[in-house]
Amino acid sequence: MNIIRKIVRHSEYTAEMVIENPSIARSARAGHFVMVRFTPDCPRIPFTIVDASPADGTFTIIIHKGARLADLIGSLHEDYRIGDVLGPLGQAFEIRNYGTVVCCGDGVGFVPIIPVIKALKQAGNRVVTILSEFTSETSCLRANVEPYSDVILHSSEEMATLELIDRVLTDEKVDLTVITGPTPMMKAIAECTRVRQIPTRCILNMVMLDGVGLCGICRVMVDGKRMLTCIDGPVFDAHHVDFDQLQNRQRHFV
Ligand SMILES: Cc1cc2nc3c(=O)[nH]c(=O)nc-3n(C[C@H](O)[C@H](O)[C@H](O)COP(=O)(O)OP(=O)(O)OC[C@H]3O[C@@H](n4cnc5c(N)ncnc54)[C@H](O)[C@@H]3O)c2cc1C
Ligand code: FES
Incomplete structure (x- = not known):
């Protein structure tokens, strides 16, 4: 064991x-x-x-x-x-055939999205994967999502992640967006999809101590309610997460 x-x-x-x-x-x-x-x-x-x-x-x-x-x-x-x-x-991601799903992750934040990409593809979705911060260090992650992505895009210094996602959302009809990574990036993408009324899930990367709801360190405000990332998450509706409060809390642990 x-x-x-x-x-x-x-x-x-x-x-x-x-x-x-x-x-x-x-x-x-x-x-x-x-x-x-x-x-x-x-x-x-x-x-x-x-x-x-x-x-x-x-x-x-x-x-x-x-x-x-x-x-x-x-x-x-x-x-x-x-x-x-x-x-x-934690709670499992709700896997079903949404249609076209854009999955966007960054650096460390990319790992939590890997099983979601795989499961969404197996459920019949068209999956557009955006792997931001693509370097030789992150290239090993590409192999984990390549078989399950219809398209893989990389952001670069010339084309920042937000610009890239904006272009994808303009070019095709997207039914769901899934995002992970740094809080400011998730906040910006959530604003971009809110304007376009595209449902968006975020996978939060919080500091945790026990992982079972006892310490409260991973709390986050969602739709005005106090939620625990370890019990209620780590997946939340990105249009209802208070990213400003989240960022303030994360600063305490840097
Ligand atoms: C639900 C969830 C899933 C995650 N999945 C992955 C994953 O699959 N792969 C991955 O690499 N990372 C994952 N993370 C992030 C991971 O927990 C750590 O943040 C990261 O691996 C620590 O990297 P670091 O050594 O650079 O530490 P730093 O960020 O520099 O932090 C320093 C030290 O603080 C402690 N620490 C850091 N983050 C956490 C944390 N979230 N909870 C408790 N202690 C922490 C560790 O001892 C760490 O060495 C996940 C986080 C969450 C909340
Ligand atoms: S890690 Fe302690 S409540 Fe979530």
Whole structure:
């Protein structure tokens, strides 16, 4: 249980791990995450369940650009038994055939959107993936979404993510937008889709302590109500999230 069966290091800061845990593998859905404490000295950190194989009793996580986790990533190896893995946690993403879905993620924020892209494609959607901040460091993530994306676009310095998404929304009829990444970017995209009346879900990346609703650190205001990202999220209606309040709270933990 909780044994690392496979580890692929894409860079010093990015590693993909297949972890044995039959119970998590059986119940994981797109949108779920796990709280992992790799060593007794480590805090519990949330990681998205990127993939799961009930047949093998395993699930996959990707630690991406975990700059302060570099030493930890270097010390982990196959057959290592992780002390503490809690999950699956959070609410699953509502997967159905929406039509055309634009999925946009940035840097670290891109990992939580990977299982959603896969599940939306398998449900019959046309998926347009926007991978912002495309560099050699993020290119390893492309392989995870390529088979499930009808189109993959990269933003660059010349064409910022917001401009790119605006162009896509102008060029085609979009039925749903899914966004992750830095809060200012999500806020700007949510404004852009609100004007166009396109339903938009955001996947929030909050600091978490317990992951089960006890500490309140991951709270966020949604539609004027106090919600917990670990219990009620991490997926929310982006047109109802108070991104200003969220940004203020996140500043406390930088
Ligand atoms: C629901 C959810 C799913 C996520 N899924 C992924 C994923 O699949 N892959 C991924 O790489 N990242 C994911 N994150 C972000 C991840 O939890 C960390 O923010 C990130 O990996 C830490 O990177 P860092 O070492 O650069 O730490 P920094 O951001 O520099 O933070 C320093 C230290 O603070 C602690 N810390 C940072 N963020 C958190 C956090 N959210 N909760 C508790 N402690 C934290 C860690 O000890 C970290 O080393 C997710 C976050 C959430 C809320
Ligand atoms: S992490 Fe403690 S309430 Fe969500």
